[in-house]
């Protein structure tokens with residue numbers, strides 16, 4: 001059953017045209033010229049109850065803008081969002097009762113108020129029955145480890161503590177849907193793990209639908225069965241993780257250690273090896289596994305070299321996403337690509 005229905009959703013922002021030079025800037029104060037930025041460009045999808053969906057894309061892709069329209073903070077320029085049968089921005093209060101949201105970049109809690117008081121305020125705002133509130137508080141305190149800082153003012157919390165408090169606040173009223181915009185940003189591995197487990201538990205026990213944006217591909221691998229990739233406001237991919245891997249990750253990687261320096265050749269290239277980087281006696285080969293499998297490749301190598309050791313690795317999701325985002329990201333992948341020899 002679809003709980004979220006998005007049809008041709010679009011958001012344009014008008015902003016002052018950027019100018020160069022002092023005189024042009026002075027002119028700009030008098031004659032305002034605007035340019036339009038399309039942050040979300042005619043996106044359509046549906047999300048069913050109980051799904052955990054990863055919404056990913058490079059910086060500026062339009063993720064937060066989409067989430068804000070789903071939450072009802074932003075009004076779409078055109079298109080439509082229906083959440084639980086209502087249009088969020090038209091019914092913000094009703095919508096708020098049934099959703100929870102965490103924006104990793106910005107807390108929803110009261111800055112100068114101790115965590116516990118903020119959470120108690122939520123109880124009144126959402127009219128949560130006392131028994132339910134106490135039960136949730138007990139459970140969330142336990143899983144999220146809130147005891148160590150619940151009497152501390154929000155502004156004095158570390159990032160990881162603040163994120164745990166925000167998650168608790170977003171879930172106290174048992175929402176059907178939670179939107180998490182970068183809930184693991186800047187967190188250490190232990191807190192990340194805590195938060196991921198918490199999300200999984202809530203989804204499993206309550207059937208809560210989760211929409212998550214992140215730049216951390218391990219979040220996606222651990223949590224999401226479905227991934228949507230957005231780039232420059234457009235939906236580039238919507239499907240399950242396995243499909244994404246098989247569509248875009250046909251490459252496999254082998255690192256082989258040989259008795260002498262490996263020499264790449266035209267023959268290897270014709271067999272399906274797309275990249276060969278030699279580092280002393282260790283060589284990394286990337287190949288299209290639809291054309292040559294690892295046993296054929298290792299046999300080819302062993303016929304010519306004395307092989308000391310080798311490992312085969314599936315291209316991971318991180319590599320696939322890098323390929324999809326293309327050249328615009330300053331990731332190490334760009335440097336990697338330049339090392340394509342064959």
Ligand SMILES: Nc1ncnc2c1ncn2[C@@H]1O[C@H](COP(=O)(O)OP(=O)(O)OP(=O)(O)O)[C@@H](O)[C@H]1O
Pocket residue numbers: 013014015037038039057058059060061062063064065066
């Ligand atoms: N209030 C605004 N006014 C004008 N332009 C905006 C506004 N909010 C966002 N934008 C622009 O819309 C585009 C999408 O921004 P958005 O915040 O949705 O990206 P994002 O995918 O969340 O990126 P990030 O990964 O960096 O968080 C960007 O080009 C941004 O500059």
Ligand SMILES: [Mg+2]
Pocket residue numbers: 063064065181
């Ligand atoms: Mg964002």
